[in-house]
Amino acid sequence: MKPEILIVEDDPKISNLVALYVKNSGYEALQAYDGEEAMRLYSEQKPCLIILDLMLPKISGEEFCEWVKEGREDDPGVIMLSAKAKTDDKISGLKLGADxxxxxxxxxxxxxxxxxxxxRRTGRVCQKIVLNGLVxxxxKGEVWLYDQLxxxxxxxxxxxxxxxENAEHVFTREQLVQQIHPYGESEIMGRTIDAHIKKLRRKIERDPAKPERILTVRGMGYKFVQN
Structure with a gap:
């Protein structure tokens, strides 16, 4: 799934124009036309970045920005897009937490x-992955199997x-060790990989004895199947 950007703009022409450029740049565009809809979409989708108009119906852009930035672990990037061009307006927006x-x-x-x-500056990881019933x-450090956390x-x-992230690619135990135990002893850690895979299968497979997601490729290693 592409990284998601939430566009909060009450003018449909501007919103659609921004959405077109967002999509053409390889992102998923979510569109909200007032502050309440923006809150709902943000809560449901957790986009990695928000392009935010300030003069919005129902809930202002300033209030929405404060709500997003107040004590939330995900802390998305926020770009304010506004006709308020005075220096004081810009300073006020940045003080609210806009990037x-x-x-x-x-x-x-x-x-x-x-x-x-x-x-690029914030270094945020935006990409959530949806494959084979798993999200x-x-x-957020979360894994969902359908509606189960x-x-x-x-x-x-x-x-x-x-x-x-590398679905359909086969990785040896040694390669997987380098991802999660980069300084481990390869022979010992290779057996640890087998243990991790076994535990993962118990959590994500209908029948761990007949896995449908993480497959063993005989003589090579493991791969995640993209259905």
């Missing part, structure tokens, strides 16, 4: 350059994320 401030009228190409810069959300150890999470 950048772009004034209207604006160039869509310049806006996307700001988007790339914010994502893994690296920013799974309890995974740190090593199990990292191993599953790596396999899902």
């Amino acid at each position: 950048d401030y772009v004034t209207k009228p604006f160039s869509p190409e310049e806006l996307m350059a700001h988007v790339e810069a914010v994502l 893994i959300k690296p920013r 799974l309890e995974l150890t740190h090593y199990e999470f990292n191993l599953l994320y790596f396999l899902m």
Whole structure:
């Protein structure tokens, strides 16, 4: 699944224009036209970045930004996109927690350059992966099997994320060791990989004895199957 960007803008023409450029840049565009809808979409989708107008119906952009930034672990990037062009307005927006401030009228190409810069600067992991009934959300450290939240150890999470991120690729035990035990002794850690895989299968497979997601490739290693 592509990284998601939430566009909060009450003018449909501007919203659709920004969405077009967001999609053409390889992201998924979510669109909200007021502050309440923005809260709902954010809560459901947890986008990695928000492009936020300030003068919104129902709940203002400033209030929405405060709500997003207040005590939330996921802490998305926020770019304010506003006709408020005074220096005081920009300073106020940045003090609320915005990562950048772009004034209207604006160039869509310049806006996307700001988007790339914010994502690069903040180093956020945006990509959630949806494969074969599993959803893994690296920013939240969560794995869902359909509507069930799974309890995974740190090593199990990292191993599953790596396999899902590289679905259909076969990895040897030694290669997997380097991902989760980079300084471990390869022979000992190779057996540990087998143990991690066994535990993962108990949590994500209908029948761990007949796995459908993490498969053993005889004489080679393991791979995650993309159905």
